[in-house]
Amino acid sequence: MSVDRVPEKPLPEGDKPGLISSLKQMPTRIYHSIFRYRPVPQNELEQAQAVADNFFFHIHSAKVRERSLKLKTTFGLGMLTLNVFLILCATGVLLMFYYVPSPDEAYERMQDLNGAVFFGRFLRNVHRWAAEAMVVLAVLHMMRVFLTGAHKSPREWNWVLGVVLLLLTLFMSFTGYLLPWDQLAYWAVTVGTAIAKYAPLIGEDLRYVLLGADEVGGEALIRFYVLHVAVLPAIMFALIGWHFWRIRKDGGLARPTTPQKNEVTPVTPDEQPEYDRFPKTEGKTYGLMAVIPIRTPQTGADVEKQVHSWPSALGRELVLFVITLLALSLAAIVWDAPLEGPADPSHPPNPAKAPWYFLGLQEMVAYDAFWGGIGIPTIFVLLAFVAPYLERRKGGEGVWFHPSRSAANWTFLSIMLLLTVLTIIGTFFRGENWDFVVPW
């Protein structure tokens, strides 16, 4: 089918064409009613249109700075997190077809997924490993943002949204942890919610509302299920949308005020832009479609190199998505998602451990219940929320480990290191009775 690069002509006025020729045109008309342009853009106008006029792509601007696409700028961490989230949504919905949130059946359904349901084991594995990966990727993404100063003005609010998203990710993972209803899940959630009890005033109530009973049981399972499949994903979808919208509205990715030499379009005043790259059509202006590569008249500042989102940004995103899918599928066929014996409230394992990302917390609780479980975590979370507002002057945006921000960076890194070390100790170095053991 031949497709013109401009929209189909409107329905002809005057004489009606014959019925047969009308029907012949129907496929073309259907195509054009959905897609306005050729599948593969052939010139810059179409490249710009491909992005701006596409429902899914228009989160991007038509052109992006070349700098933003460099691997070392972001390592694609935000995008990877999004990819993993999308994969989680897809596999999660599929798993819901077989899952029953009841203590009698939940575990049986896990067993079914592992054998009796075709492809069930693979989907469950992908979902599990993606969930673990999302926690890791979100934290790495947060570290990237902080260490490149990308949370500084005007991106403070987006950082706050990011922190909320991180907490939601943890909560999401935690609620999902209970659903298999095996020993691992049951006791991890028992321990995890017990930590919440240490919160003053609201602790007991919080735990009671979360569990719907004094202990982890059927009530807790249905509550966790609703949170996991409906409430939290809905909130996360909305917040992720906001998060992405803010990236554009805050001026794209963070970058230094004065760009590097190699990031600037080399323009000499006498060289004229090649306007003929844009096809001349009557009644078209390209003002917002593309930035004309000359010094801007207002400031005389250099113009940073920009490339079209199609295909530069979208191509990279596709590669990232393929890599995500690849890694998760590989993990899913190599390692099975853990499934221990059915939950047995009368036989706790020793040691009963929370999910791994809460083991730093559990480790701290072992030292001091209130400070470890509530005090220090609350301080850290509050610090995370106000971090961008503690920055006192401009500078260092978009640059890794900028010297002017070394104090902030080192503080941040020490906190992350502390949490990592505690988590590693809690995960690998704690055995029976929470005694120190050496894992080898």
Add this chain to the structure above:
Amino acid sequence: MNRLEHLEDDRAGAVKKTRRSFISWFSVGALAVCAGVMTLFNLIFLKPRVSQGAASKFRIGKPENYASGSVVEMKEAKVVVRRDGNRIAAISTICTHLGCTVNSTDVGFECPCHGSIYDLQGDVVAGPAPEPLAWYRVGLTPSGELEIDKQSVVDAGTYLEVEA
């Protein structure tokens, strides 16, 4: 830039362009295949391979448990097992009209919902039912037990011959 220069440029880039387009099309093809396989597998995933409730294939014990001429109605399985002499058959009790469960009577079956009446063979005698009642395949397992397979419908009047 005039037209001639354009042409020369094209010639130089021709090889590069073919390679480029091959790589692109190959990638797109590979991804399409992967997407296709994943979609297909996910669709198969949706079709359960085991039943969580009553199985469609179930055993009803040995033939000698059924006396000649007996009619045993199995309410849960929605099936009537009938033995005539040495022949055994299983007839569905699901009304072919709108799916109600019919009652077994001495002279056949009658549907309580819309008044359809069937004879002993399951053929429609009266009422809105469009088709006769289904007959299910009755088989013997290696251990000599009768097995009804509700997923395989056989012609009316198909009996399983058993030893007396």
Add this chain to the structure above:
Amino acid sequence: MKIRIALFVSSLALTLVVAGVILTATNEDWREHQSAYYDAALGQASSDTVKAAIRESGLEIKQDMLTGFGADRRADRCRTCHMAVDDPNFVDGTEPLRTHPDVKGHSFNEFGCTICHEGQGRALDKYHAHGEDKHWPEPILAAPYIEASCARCHPDPYLDETPHLRRGRQLFEKYACVGCHKMQGISRGTLGPDLSDIGKRYRIKYLRESIEDPAANMAMTIMPAYRMPEQDLVDLVVFLKSRRGKTIFEDPITLRTKTRKWKKQQPEPHEVTVEDGKKSFEDRACVACHKMGMKDGGLGPDLTFAGLIRDADYMEAHLADPRSHTPDSNMPNFWMHETERKAIAKYLASLTDYRAPLKPEEQYMELCARCHGERGDGNGPAAANLVPRPREFTNAKFFNWLPDERGWAAIHEGVPGTAMPAFRQMLSEAQSKALFDWIREEFLKAKRTERRKPRKLPTENPVAWTPESMERGRIIYQKRCYGCHGRFADGRGPNASEMLPRPRNLKNTAYMNNVSDIRLWESITHGIVGTGMPPWEYLPDSQRWDLVNFVRGISKTGAAAKGSDR
């Protein structure tokens, strides 16, 4: 271009991984087993109709959905691989394609598979289905352990079909497990864990290990390691595995009636011989704890020369109730029949064929070290299980204060109410004295310091032994003494565990019988040097006598206390 190559490479890799996904998702073991079954069945098919039926059947997951038998709903998919269980043509087949032996009255449709064989019924790969995965609580039971499953419905373990289970039930008594462990309907030991639902909680491997090497699973265990023939071990484990609390069909009332039926037929009492006793002693595995000649369980006292230190009556009373003579004895009650008790007592009393060595150091090593320790620190192998604990000879303060007469007498006459026997049949009075002196020199490493001048002691109790006096004493006791001696005067007060020697159990009648009022008064007034007992001189004299009267009352020794006070 770079990004195109990246896309190319990653797509290629994804294609490979997707190929892997296809392989893993479609390569299911059960498909092979089913194909193999149909191939084999086609060869053995008797008629064309059967052949046609086989050709028509596709590969599918076979599932038995079962209700009842301990579960609301149970899905066993074992027949997906074990296709031939009900096909009589595969009697000689190899697993998984083999005919199930006919167990009359147990049909697969009704019972399923995992009710007897255990394993994970819903799983479809061998690793998980057979429960080889360490998380699955009930791995598949191989013969003869599968006999344990019969007891899930048949509580009577004496079925003809279950010889191992039946033997295991007998061995449970033979090896004296009943002494320490509680087992619903069989025994009520309290020293070890309750085993009534042991089979539900542990796997075969764990049960075996716990018998062979108890310390492997519990570092602090006091259970002795039993060395028994492999056959006994297997049978005992079968029996233990069969204990799952209660059987599927039983309500508490039927359980109780069954229990009564289980009770062993008790033999009539009759004359017993030393030989009977010896056999019982060996069958009951007494040496699992005690020492007898070269055999040594390492936990209880040495019985090699039992006849020289205890008489038959003492032994029999001790077996009937180990707390009859020593109220804090750790020895379990084995609920033996009177005949057996008599036999063992007779056998033990006959063990008089022993000559004590002549040198005090050799005497100490043979007679004393088992309890008091080779270094005299009161930490011999048996010490941990003796209450009161053996004296530490290294306690210089105590032994400098202790009158020599009491030391000699303890060896010669024993200390009633404790594990210390009288050695008078083995050692002459002079030998006892020599032994005590040797102990002093060896362990105190010091000459006897001069005793302070003798205390001025009253000659008789001036306060009459009346309920009023005892009540006054009780009030003072609850104020001053309970912290160490305990609210119930059993020597187990809140502070007791921090004290060595431990506070005395004041209810130990046998012991208190030998303590005169005067000695009690002295201990209260002046305290006991080298122990936690402080002097209570500042209490009014009458109150101290009230305390003495209270102790008399609580130890049930009354005014009739012998008070020989050696």
